[in-house]
Amino acid sequence: MVLANENYIKLSDSHYIEDIEKRVNAYKILHPNEKIYRIGAISPSLPLPLDAVKSMQRAVEDLSTINEFRGYGPAQGYDFLIDKILKEYRSNFAVSFEKECVFVSSGSTTDLANITNIVSSDNIVAIADTIDPAYENTTVLNGHAGKLKNGKWSNLVYLQCNESTNFLPQLPTERVDVIFLSNPNNVTGTAIKRSDLKRWVDYAAENESLIIYDASFQAFIKDENIPGSIYEIKGAKKVAIEIRSFSKDASFAAVRCGFTIVPNELQACTFGGKYVPINRLWKKLIQNYTNGVSYISQRGAEALFTRKSKTEISELVNYYMINASLIREELNAMGYRVFGGQNSPYIWFKIPNSNTSWKFFLHLLHDLGIVGTPGIVFGPENDRYMRFSGYCNRNDLIAALKIMKNNF
Amino acid sequence: MVLANENYIKLSDSHYIEDIEKRVNAYKILHPNEKIYRIGAISPSLPLPLDAVKSMQRAVEDLSTINEFRGYGPAQGYDFLIDKILKEYRSNFAVSFEKECVFVSSGSTTDLANITNIVSSDNIVAIADTIDPAYENTTVLNGHAGKLKNGKWSNLVYLQCNESTNFLPQLPTERVDVIFLSNPNNVTGTAIKRSDLKRWVDYAAENESLIIYDASFQAFIKDENIPGSIYEIKGAKKVAIEIRSFSKDASFAAVRCGFTIVPNELQACTFGGKYVPINRLWKKLIQNYTNGVSYISQRGAEALFTRKSKTEISELVNYYMINASLIREELNAMGYRVFGGQNSPYIWFKIPNSNTSWKFFLHLLHDLGIVGTPGIVFGPENDRYMRFSGYCNRNDLIAALKIMKNNF
Known part of the structure; x- marks a missing residue:
């Protein structure tokens, strides 16, 4: 049955x-x-940048010719897009990654949902009190939550994030293994400063926790004290996955493309006490659960990096x-x-x-x-x-x- | 940690x-x-049908204009595509579904991978002995398997499918809860006849099992005794999910679009002994793990139904x-x-x-x-x-x- x-x-x-x-x-x-x-x-109302439109038109044309036609693409994404992303991180955030750390996605939703699948359901997941419900919902679906009582799930840790904290999440008061951070916050629009974010990275380093950092709104940051990437913080490569979207700034909501960075430095522990690279676990998920992202969408995203x-x-x-x-x-x-x-x-x-x-x-x-x-x-x-x-x-x-x- | x-x-x-x-x-x-x-x-080498090319060109153009621009689409897919799919099933297979039974996907891989997530890990999953490794891999990742021994996982049931059976899978000899069938078989190219498939549907009805029917290669069927859809078999709506791809026949491997049919008649049992519609469980997964499929890809797929x-x-x-x-x-x-x-x-x-x-x-x-x-x-x-x-x-x-x- x-x-x-x-x-x-x-x-x-x-x-x-x-x-x-x-x-x-x-x-x-x-x-x-x-x-x-x-x-x-919750998403832009104005059309796509023109270069992205042209690039997608060309991509569709590619698929209509024998010479440029493509079948299944690389599960992790095409190099033409990954190279652009790596370059942006080098120039904007002064941080370098190996190619295999970038995973092109069909938008941040799917990656944010899947991410807690690669960690043990015994792990305690912490979520800000005020944050998009998607994190909580998928954490429940992935088996990390206990029972619902008064609108809160047992086994999940809720990080205070309300008027008394200016809607900025507060560090856990107990030990947690996985922390969702969204900066700027995808509900309230409030943002964590660089100096405060450092405290999160330090907490994660000390507790061997994993931060899942949703930077979907980074293009909207005006205050120079707010980091555009968690990797601006020293030590973040050892504790954080960063998830990015092209939907919120470049009008890509209907195109479906984003990316996720999983540094080689990140490690998880097995029940047997061995350390394994989280990058390898995530690669396994991507290789088995997808067959890559639309070639057309990836060509569109590539063109978002032109001047x-x-x-x-x-x-x-x-x-x-x-x-x-x-x-x-x-x-x-x-x-x-x-x-x-x-x-x-x-x-x-x-x-x-x-x-x-x-x-x-x-x-x-x-x-x-x-x-x-x-x-x-x-x-x-x-x-x-x-x-x-x-x-x-x-x-x-x-x-x-x-x-x-x-x-x- | x-x-x-x-x-x-x-x-x-x-x-x-x-x-x-x-x-x-x-x-x-x-x-x-x-x-x-x-x-x-494993996928076509020839370009896309011309109407799909034109339709995707227009879709890209839509996103470049203020009036036709779109943000997030419906998680389950646009009606313009779902209507075409429903019509095809009515005319080709003489079977009708309600709109909410069709889920547009980013290709069959993701849906085949996710499907065993909506059933309990206590359920016994059966897989043909010779079948694409993706089914087995994702069933393991989703927590349904025990230990690996001599290349086989405990807790999974392997259905005989070898030279002695003409590479046609044999009915389980023990009770199983979920059965992956691929017809025509996505490894060997062999195909189950209508009269034999009826035995699978009857088995599933008797044992309250769920058949996950991968019909990705249905366009290649020449023999009229082989069904193009499992829903040609009476009673299949009560036991089967059908998964379809546009990649294998219409050269869509790089475009990423397919669909999954989850009939309203399908039911799963809760630990408390209540029955719940499987359609509702799957909808919950789609709503939480995706933000819909690329508008461009869906417009391309819509155009595959022109004469x-x-x-x-x-x-x-x-x-x-x-x-x-x-x-x-x-x-x-x-x-x-x-x-x-x-x-x-x-x-x-x-x-x-x-x-x-x-x-x-x-x-x-x-x-x-x-x-x-x-x-x-x-x-x-x-x-x-x-x-x-x-x-x-x-x-x-x-x-x-x-x-x-x-x-x-």
């Missing part, structure tokens, strides 16, 4: 994007002619960051407590009048036609918060902020 | 494609000017199948025992003179410049076999077969 994997039973079905869309669709049916202002998006693309990407980032500033200013002027939006497109703020976040969400939607993201989807402790995002149309945003101002 | 997942320790590092390429590269260095005849390929593409795909398949016939004829004429090649591009044959398969491989490579696939990479019991493939250039193949004929 087929038995279900119990980890898949204990994790609830809900998916917050769907929960939001259901409510938006219900509103649309009731108010078919009303304008809706979407200022809660022209870099200019276009910083223009895209600036557009979203100006939006974020407008949101910050307006919410500040309205007297809200505001976080993020300075090194991230996300603005996280406290809901006035002690409303719950779904109640506030529905108020914004039904009374003002504005769609944000209710904090509760990022954990029960965030039910007094709401998120807006700079990933929106400037004119819509200005109109939405005006409506809010006139109604609060 | 980070502990490795022991399943990743116990599975060996080797990957057969790399093992072959290493030997070919060594030969190339020694003989830089010698022609090499590659007749062991023009269908004609082009059958021309591609015919080209490879004529190659397969040439191989069969020549090997038969040389007195070899030959399997497959009639409903599959793969030809599986017994090596003469009791050579081992690596020895024969090296003989073909070094003495004749011919590259095939040694049987041992598909399990130790296949060390007296070799595989050739119709995925090659016709002229090269004719030259290679002439060389073989003159040398044996």
